[in-house]
Amino acid sequence: MELFEAITKRHCYRGQFRDEPVKREDLTKIVQAGLDAPSGCNRQTTTFVVVDEPKLVSEIAKMHPANKGMFTAKAFIACIINRVHKPVYEGTMSFEVEDCSTAVQNMLLAITALGYAGGWIDGWLRVGEHNETIGNMLGVPQDKIVRVIIPIGIPAEDVKPPLKMPFDERAWFNKYKL
Amino acid sequence: MELFEAITKRHCYRGQFRDEPVKREDLTKIVQAGLDAPSGCNRQTTTFVVVDEPKLVSEIAKMHPANKGMFTAKAFIACIINRVHKPVYEGTMSFEVEDCSTAVQNMLLAITALGYAGGWIDGWLRVGEHNETIGNMLGVPQDKIVRVIIPIGIPAEDVKPPLKMPFDERAWFNKYKL
Numbered sequence: 001m002e003l004f005e006a007i008t009k010r011h012c013y014r015g016q017f018r019d020e021p022v023k024r025e026d027l028t029k030i031v032q033a034g035l036d037a038p039s040g041c042n043r044q045t046t047t048f049v050v051v052d053e054p055k056l057v058s059e060i061a062k063m064h065p066a067n068k069g070m071f072t073a074k075a076f077i078a079c080i081i082n083r084v085h086k087p088v089y090e091g092t093m094s095f096e097v098e099d100c101s102t103a104v105q106n107m108l109l110a111i112t113a114l115g116y117a118g119g120w121i122d123g124w125l126r127v128g129e130h131n132e133t134i135g136n137m138l139g140v141p142q143d144k145i146v147r148v149i150i151p152i153g154i155p156a157e158d159v160k161p162p163l164k165m166p167f168d169e170r171a172w173f174n175k176y177k178l
Numbered sequence: 179m180e181l182f183e184a185i186t187k188r189h190c191y192r193g194q195f196r197d198e199p200v201k202r203e204d205l206t207k208i209v210q211a212g213l214d215a216p217s218g219c220n221r222q223t224t225t226f227v228v229v230d231e232p233k234l235v236s237e238i239a240k241m242h243p244a245n246k247g248m249f250t251a252k253a254f255i256a257c258i259i260n261r262v263h264k265p266v267y268e269g270t271m272s273f274e275v276e277d278c279s280t281a282v283q284n285m286l287l288a289i290t291a292l293g294y295a296g297g298w299i300d301g302w303l304r305v306g307e308h309n310e311t312i313g314n315m316l317g318v319p320q321d322k323i324v325r326v327i328i329p330i331g332i333p334a335e336d337v338k339p340p341l342k343m344p345f346d347e348r349a350w351f352n353k354y355k356l
Contacts, residue, residue, distance in 0.1 A: 003291045004207070006181045007214050007284055024351075029182070031349045035342060036185050037283065038298055042340040048349040056352055080354070089301035098300070101279035105215065106185055109287075113181045120216055122276070123267035139354040162220040164213060171209045171226040173202075174234055176258070176317040 001113035010108050011161035013117035014069045017153025022075040026114050027052060030152070031077060033110035034103035040095025041088040046103045046147075049138045051076040059137065060149070063130060069119045073151030079104055080140055081147045100147050107150060117155040122148050179291035188286050189339035191295035192247045195331025200253040204292050205230060208330070209255060211288035212281035218273025219266045224281045224325075227316045229254040237315065238327070241308060247297045251329030257282055258318055259325045278325050285328060295333040300326050 001009075027050050039045060051057055052075045064070045085094035104120055111118040125131040131146045140146060168177075179187075205228050217223060229235055230253045242248045263272035282298055289296040303309040309324045318324060346355075 001181050003179050003181045003184045003287055004211065007211050007288070010214075010216070012216060027351075028345070032345060033182065033185050035345060035348055036188075038188070038190060038286065040300065042342075044343055044348060046348070047354070049354050050349065050351050053352045090305055093301045093304065095300065097275045098279040101276040102283040105280040105283045108216065109181055110185070122218065122273065123271045126271065127268055138352070141354065141356060144354075164220075165222055167206070167210065167213060170213055170222060170224070171228065173205075173228050174231045174316070176225070176227050176319065176322075178319060 006109045006113045010112040011159070012119045013155055013159055014067065014119060015155060015157035015159040016068045017072040017074055017117070018156045020074065020154050022052065022116060022152050024052060026116070027075060029114065030107050030110040033106040034077070034079070037099070037102040037106040039099035039102070043088050043099070045081055045086070045096045046100045047080045047144070049078045049080065049140070051078065051138070056137065060134060063133070064124065067121070070121060070151045072153065074153040077107060077150045077152065078134060078138055078146045079148040079150070080144050083143055083145045104148050104150065111150070111152055115154065116152050118150045118152045120148060120150065125149065184287045184291045188290040189337070190297045191333055191337055192245065192297060193333060193335035193337040194246045195250040195252055195295070196334045198252065198332050200230065200294060200330050202230060204294070205253060207292065208285050208288040211284040212255070212257070215277070215280040215284040217277035217280070221266050221277070223259055223264070223274045224278045225258045225322070227256045227258065227318070229256065229316070234315065238312060239329075241311070242302065245299070248299060248329045250331065252331040255285060255328040255330065256312060256316055256324045257326040257328070258322050261321055261323045282326050282328065289328070289330055293332065294330050296328045296330045298326060298328065303327065
């Protein structure tokens, strides 16, 4: 798929997924897009566990029955970062949230281009320690934490992407407009 | 350009740019890719000032003569977020760094697809208050801050992208491997 088509088609899918698996070959391509994302000082701080073992998928899925996308997902990608972010610039600055975010965005674009849909699940993981539960299920080391999970599948519904503000409300040439 | 080609070709360019302008039409497409990026709870917290006025470009460029990419850039995109990040989820969580990062990544992919090169300048902005100086030059309101700037131009050099770790050192199926 052409880049700009993938960028405009991508959205956080919250509908039901079809009862069809995500090919492992496609999951590999999707994660490779995440690995190819930029990272601060090229430290590549994000690691990934791809969940496609049906029992494990179903255990994670049922943690959030209210989210149709997550509940019916056919695979997940867990994006993992250090619990304590390591400074990599000027002795104080770390970019692990940025690193993880760019990887997620590349993967969401890849998911779209390959005919699947996905979502970005982040805040929910930090409520009720869902990140700890999922981390333990996947054998994530104690010094690392699941920051984002992406449910993936073939979309079964047409879902209207959220509305975006027009260009001139968020972007200007040469001077900020209040 | 095809999505996966853009993903693998994109890298933080630090070489010199050619002495040719970036078309405003292309800058608009690039920023539109940033506007189309996902944001936590669709709050679209990142705003953008595109700098293509030659005097302003040169004033920003000369702030970092050591960075050939920045010093010879033909345009910049300043990505602006709130100084104090607003909670948007469960009363405490905000995602402004994530929002800005996904916008930057979409724009870097767009820059690549349109035949330009760009870089992600982040940490340097927070050293010596470069973010304040640039914010003042662009009329950024006091409650907001320039988080990232992207220098853009047509690359004049072949630059080797940084090496990436292989797949199986950062990604695994169903279980984290130590």
